[in-house]
Amino acid sequence: MVVKAEGAGDAPRRVTIFGSTGSVGTQTVDLVARDPERFAVEALTANRNVALLAEQARQLRPKLAVVADPAAYADLKEALAGTGVEAAAGPQAVAEAAERPSDWVMAAIVGAAGLEPTLAAVRRGACVAFANKEVLVCAGALMMEEVRRHGANLLPVDSEHSAIYQVFDFDRLDSVQRLILTASGGPFRTRDRAFMAAATREQAVAHPTWDMGAKISIDSATMMNKGLEIIEAHFLFGVPEEKIDVLVHPQSVVHSLVEYVDGSVLAQLGTPDMRTPIAYALGWPARIPTPAERLDLVKAATLTFEAPDPERFPALRLARAALQSGGGAPTILSAANEVAVQAFLDRRIGFLDIERIVEGVLGTLPHRPLRDLGAVRDTDAEARRVAADRVDALAR
Numbered sequence: 374m375v376v377k378a379e380g381a382g383d384a385p386r387r388v389t390i391f392g393s394t395g396s397v398g399t400q401t402v403d404l405v406a407r408d409p410e411r412f413a414v415e416a417l418t419a420n421r422n423v424a425l426l427a428e429q430a431r432q433l434r435p436k437l438a439v440v441a442d443p444a445a446y447a448d449l450k451e452a453l454a455g456t457g458v459e460a461a462a463g464p465q466a467v468a469e470a471a472e473r474p475s476d477w478v479m480a481a482i483v484g485a486a487g488l489e490p491t492l493a494a495v496r497r498g499a500c501v502a503f504a505n506k507e508v509l510v511c512a513g514a515l516m517m518e519e520v521r522r523h524g525a526n527l528l529p530v531d532s533e534h535s536a537i538y539q540v541f542d543f544d545r546l547d548s549v550q551r552l553i554l555t556a557s558g559g560p561f562r563t564r565d566r567a568f569m570a571a572a573t574r575e576q577a578v579a580h581p582t583w584d585m586g587a588k589i590s591i592d593s594a595t596m597m598n599k600g601l602e603i604i605e606a607h608f609l610f611g612v613p614e615e616k617i618d619v620l621v622h623p624q625s626v627v628h629s630l631v632e633y634v635d636g637s638v639l640a641q642l643g644t645p646d647m648r649t650p651i652a653y654a655l656g657w658p659a660r661i662p663t664p665a666e667r668l669d670l671v672k673a674a675t676l677t678f679e680a681p682d683p684e685r686f687p688a689l690r691l692a693r694a695a696l697q698s699g700g701g702a703p704t705i706l707s708a709a710n711e712v713a714v715q716a717f718l719d720r721r722i723g724f725l726d727i728e729r730i731v732e733g734v735l736g737t738l739p740h741r742p743l744r745d746l747g748a749v750r751d752t753d754a755e756a757r758r759v760a761a762d763r764v765d766a767l768a769r
């Protein structure tokens with residue numbers, strides 16, 4: 374479980390942003406760039422978007438810019454010529470960037486590729502703003518053990534977990550009755566299975582309330598995103614699966630709730646703008662201003678809530694089953710989902726094939742205990758192989 378600790382003093386906060394070219398990354402860059410007195414940048418990383426990474430480096434002047442894809446190194450070096458910003462490439466260089474002495478690290482890589490850098494930041498006791506939920510899903514118990522051992526601080530960035538963090542009574546765990554994660558319901562909230570079976574990439578990424586990266590947008594459409602968030606919440610807050618509920622709330626204004634044993638329910642509200650939860654983590658323990666639109670409840674007028682439909686969105690059941698099963702099951706779930714989502718984005722399989730592949734891989738592979746990171750990597754790789762075979766079998 375995350376523990377609220379004291380923050381740093383008034384010196385500029387040295388920050389490193391992993392996945393700076395992505396949706397969460399660019400919004401973090403936006404906030405950092407607005408307050409050069411408050412923040413100094415140590416390193417920025419991307420996968421292969423050299424043009425944007427170099428533009429960010431010219432603006433924020435980090436010491437280091439890294440691309441995970443070694444093939445992009447020459448372009449990055451050329452783009453940074455004359456800036457004084459060091460260039461590096463490869464997954465190892467990304468992980469090494471996490472070892473640099475920044476106070477605060479934004480973990481905004483997508484998928485299990487974020488495991489090594491997040492772990493490296495945790496192991497030097499950094500304050501880690503945590504967006505990259507797949508890392509906690511694939512290695513939750515081990516990651517939280519490392520957080521405790523090294524006195525690191527995980528600050529949730531997912532809007533739901535940020536909301537819970539802000540109203541969670543860390544000193545009186547027994548007083549928490551349940552966590553209630555809100556979900557927009559995604560673009561197919563009111564659609565039937567026949568519609569989903571024929572859904573295109575464009576329809577599935579068109580999220581009604583949030584503008585996000587492609588992978589999380591598809592996860593929102595299948596509601597696997599909420600399944601991953603149940604697992605994430607379990608590890609972050611130490612609350613068992615059966616005490617974590619999901620509530621569909623299409624307006625995305627109430628970002629999540631905590632119910633206490635006395636019947637009180639505390640929530641955090643705001644307009645759907647990721648800069649608010651990012652800023653909460655970036656300024657923490659202080660609050661810093663953001664340009665996010667202010668919440669006008671008169672304008673919002675009606676906030677609605679409904680139960681999720683497990684028949685149309687089986688991903689929720691799959692994620693809960695994986696968490697209950699424990700061991701490597703969440704690792705398998707997340708790895709198979711990553712492969713299937715990418716195959717759907719590549720237009721190789723249909724939308725409903727995503728859940729079929731995840732369920733099939735979860736049912737095929739043994740759910741072994743994960744004793745160390747080697748076991749996480751092996752389980753992840755095996756699940757990816759089996760999922761890729763299933764994609765090949767289903768590909769049109």
Ligand SMILES: NC(=O)c1ccc[n+]([C@@H]2O[C@H](COP(=O)([O-])OP(=O)(O)OC[C@H]3O[C@@H](n4cnc5c(N)ncnc54)[C@H](OP(=O)(O)O)[C@@H]3O)[C@@H](O)[C@H]2O)c1
Nearest residue numbers: 392394395396397420421422441482483486504505585586
């Ligand atoms: N977007 C949101 O509003 C939101 C909200 C809550 C949580 N999250 C979580 O935050 C994480 C990031 O989401 P996102 O929407 O920002 O994703 P995104 O827009 O796809 O950005 C992903 C970032 O990771 C980099 N990246 C991709 N593969 C990589 C690899 N193998 N090694 C190193 N870097 C890699 C990308 O670089 P390139 O640009 O070079 O490809 C990009 O900078 C996800 O775990 C997501 O679930 C996102």
